[in-house]
Amino acid sequence: MFKTIKFLVKLALSFMKKEVVNKEDYRTEYNKVSRTYGRWLDKMSRFTDEIVMPLESNQTYKILDFACGTGYITRKLLEKNANVEIAAVDYSENMLEHLRLLKNDKVSVVHSDGIKFLESANEKFDVVFFGWALPYFNHKKLFPLFKKVMKAGGKLGIICNVEGTLSRLEDIFLKVMYNNQDEIAKPMSIGFNLPAGSAGLENWLKKYGFEKVKLSDGEVKVSFERAEDLLDWLNETGAAAGTKRIFKEYEKIREDLIEAIKIEKRVNEKYEINHKFAYGIFKLP
């Protein structure tokens, strides 16, 4: 009982003092994930492809690839051989390094915090792409800024995690945190910024004037022979970016995490994790 109260008080105080996993922590994590992010793309990029809409050959498009990471969406756009001017923005220098290898005149690579970029941007874009980065932003701040930098009639291609993704992962981390209270550096609150499926995403965007063009829900389950491999997948793909920063010394609690995964994530003799997401295209009237 005392242990539970101590734990809850510790969490509450951290949230009150805003001592939680923050922007800089995510940046540090993505700088590390950059080497292995291809694992994510191997499994999930076929859904990202669905938001990269066809482009007319007789038009020049000004495009923003927001939180572009290693530049998967930018590369897809270049494959279309259309007239494009792409601004690819991300705050992780190591993720951007992969994109810089492209050396393509049609792409300007911008190393910046996303919100700062949008706040100071004077240009207007025909299309904004936003792939797999919604939880790192406050959507109430972000979507009006998207609107600010988009032309009337402009389009937004978006793919993002939704509620129910990485099911039971939060419980696993809470359990390990509870059992290792002295090892907690700061908790994490990413779950608060996930929409309730595609309908939730549509509601969020509708408030800022975005109209649905097409929208779908998706779910992919990835399974592994060993619990260790599931944990490595979460860390190497960025799917659990930030969670390493919860603990003072991650290596000390790694074994506990593996044990908790063995209990919580065992399905048919394997260890399985789900990725639930929504993806589609919106437009500004």
Ligand SMILES: C[S@@+](CC[C@H](N)C(=O)[O-])C[C@H]1O[C@@H](n2cnc3c(N)ncnc32)[C@H](O)[C@@H]1O
């Ligand atoms: C999962 S990756 C997605 C990369 C790319 N959009 C894709 O679809 O493959 C998330 C990206 O968001 C970036 N990011 C997170 N917070 C950011 C911020 N505040 N400003 C700019 N980039 C940010 C990370 O650096 C990372 O590259």
